[in-house]
Amino acid sequence: MKLKQNRRTVPTETIIALIDVVFFLLVFFMLIGRMDATAPFEVTPPQAQTGRDMPTGGITLAISQSGRLALDGDALPKSEISPALAKALAKDPALRLRINAHRSADLRHVLPHVSLAEALGFLDVVLVVTPETSAGVGK
Amino acid sequence: MQLARRPRPQALISLVPMIDVMLILLVFFMVTSSYLNLDMIPALRPVDEAVSSDGSAQRRLMIRLDATGTPHLRTQALSSETLDHLLRHSLALDPKTQLMILPSGAAPTQALISLMDLAASTGVKNMRVLQLEARP
Numbered sequence: 001m002k003l004k005q006n007r008r009t010v011p012t013e014t015i016i017a018l019i020d021v022v023f024f025l026l027v028f029f030m031l032i033g034r035m036d037a038t039a040p041f042e043v044t045p046p047q048a049q050t051g052r053d054m055p056t057g058g059i060t061l062a063i064s065q066s067g068r069l070a071l072d073g074d075a076l077p078k079s080e081i082s083p084a085l086a087k088a089l090a091k092d093p094a095l096r097l098r099i100n101a102h103r104s105a106d107l108r109h110v111l112p113h114v115s116l117a118e119a120l121g122f123l124d125v126v127l128v129v130t131p132e133t134s135a136g137v138g139k
Numbered sequence: 140m141q142l143a144r145r146p147r148p149q150a151l152i153s154l155v156p157m158i159d160v161m162l163i164l165l166v167f168f169m170v171t172s173s174y175l176n177l178d179m180i181p182a183l184r185p186v187d188e189a190v191s192s193d194g195s196a197q198r199r200l201m202i203r204l205d206a207t208g209t210p211h212l213r214t215q216a217l218s219s220e221t222l223d224h225l226l227r228h229s230l231a232l233d234p235k236t237q238l239m240i241l242p243s244g245a246a247p248t249q250a251l252i253s254l255m256d257l258a259a260s261t262g263v264k265n266m267r268v269l270q271l272e273a274r275p
Contacts, residue, residue, distance in 0.1 A: 015154060022161045029168040038173075046252035050259040051178025099182065101248045107204075108244030111270050114182045126179035129252055 039070040039100070046103035048129035058096030058124070059088055065102040067109035081113070086120050093121070100128040180255060182268075197265070198233035200226070204242035208250025219257060226261040237265040244271075 039062035061081070062070040069076050071084050089095055097117050101110045117125045202222070203211045210217045212225065229236040238258050242251050251268070258266055 015158065019154065019158055019161070022158065022165055026161055026165045026168070029165065029172065032174075045175075045177060046249040048178065048180060048252050048256040050256050051180050054177050054179045098179065103247065103249040103252070105248045106244060107242045107246050107248060107251055110248050111242070111244075111268065114268075115270060118183055122183065125181070125183040127182045127252065129178050129180055129256075130176055131178055132176055 038073055039064070040073065040075045041068055041070065043100055043102050044104075045100055045128045045130045047132065049131060051129040051131060054098070054126075054128070055096070058098050059085075060098045060100050060128075061085075061113060063099065063101040063105050063109055063113070065104045067105065082116060082120070085117065085122070089120055089122060094123065096124040096126065097122050098126050098128050180252065180259075198229055198236040199239060200229050200236060201239045201241060202254065204240065204246045204250055204254065206243045206245035208246045208253075210250075210254055222254075223257060223261060226258055226263055230262050234262075235265060236263065237267065238263045239267050239269055241269045241271070 039060075041062070041064040043062050043064060059072050062073075064070075069078060069081055071081065071088075076084060085097070099110065099113060099117075114125055200212075202217075205211060205216075210222055217225065226236075226238070240251065240254060255266060
């Protein structure tokens with residue numbers, strides 16, 4: 001008697017696990033990251049151990065080592081910073097201004113902007129720092 | 140004769156395009172993102188936080204930062220250890236001691252942040268940064 005041989009079923013590779021892993025990685029990167037405009041020049045924030053966690057929101061004024069300025073990623077000449085800040089503050093009076101200055105930038109490039117922000121009426125001005133001793137380039 | 144009707148094959152939703160899209164998104168986020176561990180130090184404090192509540196006279200300590208970023212008390216250069224000791228001693232005498240920092244415009248930002256960091260770690264709550272330079 002000839003026995004009928006069962007057709008061997010080809011084992012299908014399950015791709016559900018792959019989708020799960022990819023999806024979790026995607027959600028992970030989307031959740032832990034905060035999208036922020038990067039400055040068009042190199043900015044390495046100063047190092048400090050007593051800094052507080054950076055809350056979300058606000059605008060970022062980046063200052064390069066040579067004193068070049070960028071507001072939320074857009075390079076601006078010094079003369080246009082004040083009107084741009086005033087305009088942003090007019091839209092949101094409780095706006096936070098983050099000053100992200102290069103650690104080697106002279107204070108003459110940095111501190112006048114704190115005074116300017118105070119004069120314009122900003123109530124919340126913070127200096128961006130990093131707890132890492134060798135911070136990556138915040139470009 | 141009764142004809143057997145073939146069962147209609149179930150419509151399958153192909154997952155392959157979804158996987159493609161997700162992989163592309165994942166690679167995009169991994170390649171374009173640069174992750175930085177950033178904190179903040181307040182540069183402006185609300186007035187009521189900086190001024191003592193009872194209006195009593197405070198002990199004030201004026202530290203000058205020279206162009207190289209070295210802190211000075213009057214004319215004497217201070218090391219980190221000396222400054223730490225000085226701040227702790229002042230706070231022991233008066234917990235509301237106000238630290239006034241007068242930096243040179245040529246001092247690097249890191250020097251000011253390091254000084255503020257050291258002061259915060261010793262417990263100084265009242266700090267002011269003075270400027271002699273004009274506004275931009």
